[in-house]
Amino acid sequence: MKPVLSLVLTLFLLFSSNISFGQTVNNELKITQITGDFYVYTTYKMFGTKKQDANAMYVVTPEGVILFDSPWDTFPFQSLLDTIEAKHHKKIILAVATHSHEDRTSGLDFYKQLGIKTYTTKQTDEISIEYERPRAEFLIEKDTVFNVGDFKFETYYAGEGHTKDNIVIWFEKQKILYGGCLVKSIDAKDLEYVGEANVTEWPNTIKRVQTKFNKPKFIITGHHDWKSIYSLKHTLNLLRANEKKNKYKK
């Protein structure tokens, strides 16, 4: 082969393999049953060379599916709806985002167009306006109890942590705590992205969650492995380690 042609071919192969690699990651969707009608769905996005996962949750009720948080903005939203509909023969009727970051809110505009009822807190909405992030149609001003087709859950704002506006979701009957990014996975080695965090208040916020929701059977974290029930404690340990590290820095 002529050197120029082989170079062109190599470049083409490199280029096309990169594209297909990106598409695979962006389209990847993992659905895992938590228990009964509760599922975690995970999507992936490349940040530089690092593949980052994001966990969200959905619940299949007789009236339709409730979605807690969005896939990454690189994931094709329609494909999530199609997969859930094909798997459970139910439509998504309600979507709640637990703070304003892209791994929580990115699907809101898309859902709204389809007539899915979208919710965030007013506090999240204020941040979304400021940073021009997707916004929900309906706003909740304080902790709210939702009843959807035999399922009851409450939203709880325990204070600042990963972000100013992070809320958690609690299913009392099933003892399922959806912690989102406020709660760090047992696999997390540090607090990860803290650009909008309040690390001073975060421990108090975690303690409020622990006090309010007694003995959760499942705690769903925003990233990484969510199968441990020690993730609230682990979050406190990471916060303590972080505080120590900062003290030595000073």
Ligand SMILES: [Zn+2]
């Ligand atoms: Zn997150």
